[in-house]
Amino acid sequence: MQSVPLARQRQLTVVSQAPRVAGMRVMIADDHDLVREAIASFLQGEGVAEVVTVPNLQDAIRAADEGGSFDLVLLDYNMPGMNGLEGLALMIAANDQRPVAILSGTASRALAEQAIKAGAAGFVPKTMSSRSMVSAVRFMAAGEVYAPFNFMQQADTSSGNLSQRETDVLRGLSEGKSNKEIARDLDLQEVTIKLHVKTLSRKLNAKNRTHAAMIAREMNLI
Amino acid sequence: MQSVPLARQRQLTVVSQAPRVAGMRVMIADDHDLVREAIASFLQGEGVAEVVTVPNLQDAIRAADEGGSFDLVLLDYNMPGMNGLEGLALMIAANDQRPVAILSGTASRALAEQAIKAGAAGFVPKTMSSRSMVSAVRFMAAGEVYAPFNFMQQADTSSGNLSQRETDVLRGLSEGKSNKEIARDLDLQEVTIKLHVKTLSRKLNAKNRTHAAMIAREMNLI
DNA sequence: TAGGTCGCTATCCTTTCGTATAGGATCTGC
DNA sequence: GCAGATCCTATACGAAAGGATAGCGACCTA
Numbered sequence: 001m002q003s004v005p006l007a008r009q010r011q012l013t014v015v016s017q018a019p020r021v022a023g024m025r026v027m028i029a030d031d032h033d034l035v036r037e038a039i040a041s042f043l044q045g046e047g048v049a050e051v052v053t054v055p056n057l058q059d060a061i062r063a064a065d066e067g068g069s070f071d072l073v074l075l076d077y078n079m080p081g082m083n084g085l086e087g088l089a090l091m092i093a094a095n096d097q098r099p100v101a102i103l104s105g106t107a108s109r110a111l112a113e114q115a116i117k118a119g120a121a122g123f124v125p126k127t128m129s130s131r132s133m134v135s136a137v138r139f140m141a142a143g144e145v146y147a148p149f150n151f152m153q154q155a156d157t158s159s160g161n162l163s164q165r166e167t168d169v170l171r172g173l174s175e176g177k178s179n180k181e182i183a184r185d186l187d188l189q190e191v192t193i194k195l196h197v198k199t200l201s202r203k204l205n206a207k208n209r210t211h212a213a214m215i216a217r218e219m220n221l222i
Numbered sequence: 223m224q225s226v227p228l229a230r231q232r233q234l235t236v237v238s239q240a241p242r243v244a245g246m247r248v249m250i251a252d253d254h255d256l257v258r259e260a261i262a263s264f265l266q267g268e269g270v271a272e273v274v275t276v277p278n279l280q281d282a283i284r285a286a287d288e289g290g291s292f293d294l295v296l297l298d299y300n301m302p303g304m305n306g307l308e309g310l311a312l313m314i315a316a317n318d319q320r321p322v323a324i325l326s327g328t329a330s331r332a333l334a335e336q337a338i339k340a341g342a343a344g345f346v347p348k349t350m351s352s353r354s355m356v357s358a359v360r361f362m363a364a365g366e367v368y369a370p371f372n373f374m375q376q377a378d379t380s381s382g383n384l385s386q387r388e389t390d391v392l393r394g395l396s397e398g399k400s401n402k403e404i405a406r407d408l409d410l411q412e413v414t415i416k417l418h419v420k421t422l423s424r425k426l427n428a429k430n431r432t433h434a435a436m437i438a439r440e441m442n443l444i
Numbered sequence: 445t446a447g448g449t450c451g452c453t454a455t456c457c458t459t460t461c462g463t464a465t466a467g468g469a470t471c472t473g474c
Numbered sequence: 475g476c477a478g479a480t481c482c483t484a485t486a487c488g489a490a491a492g493g494a495t496a497g498c499g500a501c502c503t504a
Contacts, residue, residue: 032327032348034355038260055349078327105254105300105327126254127277133256165481176433178460190460192482198462208490209461210432211398217439387451400490412490414452420492430460431491447504454497461490469482474475 024141025068027052029060029091030076030103035126039074042130043137057081061094069096072141074124077104077111085118092119099140108220112147122146162200162221169196174213174222246363247290249274251282251313252298252325257348261296264352265359279303283316291318294363296346299326299333307340314341321362330442334369344368384422384443391418396435396444 026048030036036053043051052067054060058081064070073095081087091100099121104111112123121140124133125148132148139146162170165186172182172193179193186193197209204219206212216222248270252258258275265273274289276282280303286292295317303309313322321343326333334345343362346355347370354370361368384392387408394404394415401415408415419431426441428434438444 032257033351034257034260034348035254037352038256126256129255130259163480173432174436176429176436178430180460188481189483191484194462195482201462207398208400210395210435213432213436214396214398214439217436385450402490410451411453413454416492417452423492445504447502449502450500452498452500455495457493459490459492461488463488464486465484467482467484470480472477472479474477 024048024072025050025052025070026137026141027054027060027063027070027073028103029054029057029074029079031055031079032076035076035103038130039133042134046134048137055080057087057091060091064091064094064096069098071098072121072137073098073100074103074137075100077102077115078106085115088115088118088120099143101136101140101146106220111220116145116147120145123148162203166196166200166203167221169193170200170212170216171222173197173209174216176213246270246294247272247274247292248359248363249276249282249285249292249295250325251276251279251296251301253277253301254298257298257325260352261355264356268356270359277302279309279313283312286313286316286318291320293320294343294359295320295322296325296359297322299324299337300328307337310337310340310342321365323358323362323368328442332443338367338369342367345370384425388418388422388425389443391415392422392434392438393444395419395431396438398435 026043028036028039028043028051030039030053033055036055040051040053052063052070054063056079057075060073060075064073073091075082075088075091077085079087085102088100088102092098100119101122101124102112102115102120103124103126105126115123121143122136122145124136124146128136128148136146136148168186169182172185177185179190179197182188183190183193197212200206201208201212204212204215206215248265250258250261250265250273252261252275255277258277262273262275274285274292276285278301279297282295282297286295295313297304297310297313299307301309307324310322310324314320322341323344323346324334324337324342325346325348327348337345343365344358344367346358346368350358350370358368358370390408391404394407399407401412401419404410405412405415419434422428423430423434426434426437428437
């Protein structure tokens, strides 16, 4: 899997040109024992000084609070306490604004973009090999923002053809809201919501609102 | 994580009392490189003779067809080609009815039960440690049916309070079907479906059918 | 056998959805 | 400026969903 650095709208503070693997402290937060063990052992094999592993966000935050900040924190997107990308902000704060990356099994471009927009140091899908993983970790610990190249090249067919409004409506749908509620939230008329539901359902190839919500969930659009 | 053998309604053919790890052939099918590598290296460390890894169902079936059956196949539940538990039956056939287990990150008792009912040799959540994994692999390769103990002890609060019919209706809901369609499929009257939708929505604390479907999806009830 | 639960059906009514059709407002690139 | 796209609004109607209440039969259990 090829990788490419993303500059984006953020100041990149390069800690060192050739990152010192030696004294590096990395935390891996994932509820999957298997994944934790795997990443930890690979990183240790690469000479990373300290690898801390925790199974949930709560422990991750405590570890940073008590043991000091890490050069990089890898946060599983689906993990107790995360609640979507909410946990990311908490972790960044707990890690003294230092790099925190999102690790995810359910990979989608939309999610990667959201994560990076929300301040993540990068996005690491579990479909990556350990070799790629290790180099991604080095880059992120050095202050760069990373996302796998083929992710970002992912066809826009999935989410790109939904307009902003349609995405907003879709979010409401997936929360089980009625058209009226969504209209109130977005400060629009109910008919407008109906129109959006109709068009986004067509775009997603969904039979109705329920189907659209399920498809959106499946495609990680929301 | 504690484990316990499940006898269930199936004939258990014990290949050998103390399974020979030596000549064992195991296939790991998972689209997550990280997970594949991890499991493979742990198994090889345990002396498993041959570990084949593939990233999707198609390749897994081809590997069994061409290279002969395996003592155990580990199938990721969320993997290209699986389509829920449909892929399980295909793999079991391709593996000459020999053990095929389901590997999953999104762990729920309901899914584990379904998988085993559908003929899986066991259910392995990715929250398991490598040590537990290795012993589970041994048991399943020996013809036993395995599922992690704490999974099966999981409170019935999640899915247990839904009746069989309600679960059927819920499945229809999550496929975006109308009440009429669901009624036809289940050979019931539309009003009955409405009733079920109402009661299951109450039980799941959902506002409406869309919400119910999303909650079900979130709880891995379907 | 009586009482309880559970699943299914029925009727009636209100609300919400889904669809169609038509028009207005804004912003874009040419 | 104009064409084209995007977004918003309006009216209207049939279909679907949601809710309340009541009754029936099967099954289990005391």
